[in-house]
Amino acid sequence: MRMISRLLVRGNLVRFQHAVGAVRWQSSRKQAPVLTAAPVRALVDEQISIKGRFLPPHSPVTVCARMHCEDGDLWEAFAHYNTNAGGAVNLTTDHSLGGSYLGCEPMGLFWGLQPAPGGRQGIRLKKNDVETPYQVHISLMEGHVSPSDGKSSELAVVTTERWYMAPGVKRTEIRQNGVVGTLFLPPGPGPFPGLLDMWGMGGGLLEYRAALLASRGYACLTLSYKGHKDLPGPPNQFNVGNSYFRSAFQLLQDRDEVNADRIGIIGISYGGYLSLRIATQCGVNPSCVVFINGTVASTFPFPEEDGFSKLGYSGEQTYQFNDQGHVVFRENTFPARVVPEHRAKLENLACPLMVIVGEDDLGTASCENADMIEEILKSAGKSHLLSRFSYPDAGHLIEPPYAPHTRTSYFVVKPQKVMSLWGGQPAGHAAAQEDSWRKILDFLETNLRR
Missing domain, CATH: 3.40.50.1820 (Alpha/Beta hydrolase fold, catalytic domain)
Known part of the structure; x- marks a missing residue:
């Protein structure tokens, strides 16, 4: 798929992006792929809903989560899915066919995080500064791929914030x-x-x-x-x-x-x-x-x-x-x-x-x-x-x-x-x-x- 690198922003989409963290990329298709995470900002013990839409029907896609811990190490998790007849994927209900986890695991991209290949091993993820969130970047890619291979470009991305400390604490x-x-x-x-x-x-x-x-x-x-x-x-x-x-x-x-x-x-x-x-x-x-x-x-x-x-x-x-x-x-x-x-x-x-x-x-x-x-x-x-x-x-x-x-x-x-x-x-x-x-x-x- 030929991708154009600029972000498509329309007036009637702005409020939706702020509400669920949607990011859309312009493409040659009538409707570019969309990846959403709702809520985009949440406590770490809250489940979020991750969905991809406007994709080819019955097609392989990879959903990947990446974040840097406070020590600078890159953590990564990914999962392989197939879109449904409507060209959509829903991590709350759909089953992963491979990657960091298998089966229906709505929060698998989070608990499945591990140090990325080539990084330090034997480390444990512990939040030291609880007054700042973890920022987890979630991306949607074409095909069943391993993100660390760098062989697939992102179709859509969204960034979520995961907090230990609620507002007002x-x-x-x-x-x-x-x-x-x-x-x-x-x-x-x-x-x-x-x-x-x-x-x-x-x-x-x-x-x-x-x-x-x-x-x-x-x-x-x-x-x-x-x-x-x-x-x-x-x-x-x-x-x-x-x-x-x-x-x-x-x-x-x-x-x-x-x-x-x-x-x-x-x-x-x-x-x-x-x-x-x-x-x-x-x-x-x-x-x-x-x-x-x-x-x-x-x-x-x-x-x-x-x-x-x-x-x-x-x-x-x-x-x-x-x-x-x-x-x-x-x-x-x-x-x-x-x-x-x-x-x-x-x-x-x-x-x-x-x-x-x-x-x-x-x-x-x-x-x-x-x-x-x-x-x-x-x-x-x-x-x-x-x-x-x-x-x-x-x-x-x-x-x-x-x-x-x-x-x-x-x-x-x-x-x-x-x-x-x-x-x-x-x-x-x-x-x-x-x-x-x-x-x-x-x-x-x-x-x-x-």
């Missing part, structure tokens, strides 16, 4: 009473139900899940507990104890914008263990806990009340390499291997607990830890507090919906950087992220709002 850095974190507040005066958000032993301060939860109406404090310059002690050691986490919970309670009687905790990986510990051993009373691929016990001696461990912790005690040279953390997280004194006192649990399990988790023995949680609560007569959801093809890094699946990535265990194996299969992991997020929001609604 307020972001505040917290450095108070020794607590290091970031607080996100929804729009309006409040008071809002609160959440304490914790991640794993990678350290630092991850904000994107907290920003998204604030966008859904929760005052969310994401908490750093290791590997941050404003924390005490060596950055590669674990140097905070019960008093630190108690202070963080109480800091959230003391905010005027927060309903002090409706505060929950959410944690993944080691943050899951910390969630259980705070709920059962720190003298606070959360309204609920969300536990994602975590452990019931610490794999190292937990720091004393004053916040400093006699031994410290660098992570070197808890990993080993498999035959492919990948680090597998799972082996040292089986409940049978941990010291009983390091286990969270689950028998003291007094609030609803949601447990999310990726059955292909290679970072943590999630199934076995969930089994132990179930057994302990049953023995304590508290089975009614537990909701458990398991996903067969999900790995360790269960994130908010439509985040790309990461099976392996580099993980810093100072003084070295290692390639860690997290597990999961792309389509099954994506389905788990979408379903578990919906269940998490329902769980929070039930226990923090009603």
